[in-house]
Amino acid sequence: MTKAVERFLEQIAHDQTNAWWKDGVRFECCKRGCCCVTHGDAGYVILPLQDRLRLAAFLGIAPSVLVSRYCARIDGRHYLMDAPGSQACALLGPNGCTAYQARPTQCRTWPFWLENMSEEAWARTAAFCPGIGRGRLWTASEIAAQLRLQLASDFQR
Numbered sequence: 001m002t003k004a005v006e007r008f009l010e011q012i013a014h015d016q017t018n019a020w021w022k023d024g025v026r027f028e029c030c031k032r033g034c035c036c037v038t039h040g041d042a043g044y045v046i047l048p049l050q051d052r053l054r055l056a057a058f059l060g061i062a063p064s065v066l067v068s069r070y071c072a073r074i075d076g077r078h079y080l081m082d083a084p085g086s087q088a089c090a091l092l093g094p095n096g097c098t099a100y101q102a103r104p105t106q107c108r109t110w111p112f113w114l115e116n117m118s119e120e121a122w123a124r125t126a127a128f129c130p131g132i133g134r135g136r137l138w139t140a141s142e143i144a145a146q147l148r149l150q151l152a153s154d155f156q157r
């Protein structure tokens with residue numbers, strides 16, 4: 001485990017009992033895909049190997065075809081591309097994600113990403129994510145689990 005990952009894990013453990021979200025937050029996805037369109041840095045979805053394999057199986061194509069059709073490669077990492085001439089994810093359809101059951105870990109864990117978890121960043125995210133503030137209460141331990149999953153996905157290749 002790298003020092004950076006260790007620090008992030010310590011931060012999550014600390015925040016779980018100390019941060020503004022220690023009593024949980026309400027969130028329920030509307031599944032309309034409003035976050036599947038670029039919103040600054042939040043527009044990048046990393047696709048580590050396990051996500052590429054799951055998506056390729058769901059789409060019925062070889063992993064190599066998935067990579068050539070849907071991925072950009074930067075510094076050894078795979079990123080899901082936007083549709084040509086668009087700022088929307090290539091897998092976004094008119095009724096939301098066309099691969100929802102097999103969506104990447106980064107999408108499964110959104111909006112519980114480390115960079116979203118300050119009060120200010122959460123408010124910025126809530127401005128375009130209508131699921132924030134409604135639906136069921138996610139406990140601090142559930143949120144921490146999502147953050148750990150997203151962190152692991154960030155560091156996998």
Ligand code: SF4
Nearest residue numbers: 036089091092097107
């Ligand atoms: S994979 Fe699906 S959930 Fe993830 S950004 Fe693309 S359309 Fe949205």
Ligand code: SF4
Nearest residue numbers: 029030033035129131
């Ligand atoms: S913006 Fe929020 S509510 Fe809308 S699809 Fe994304 S996670 Fe769900």
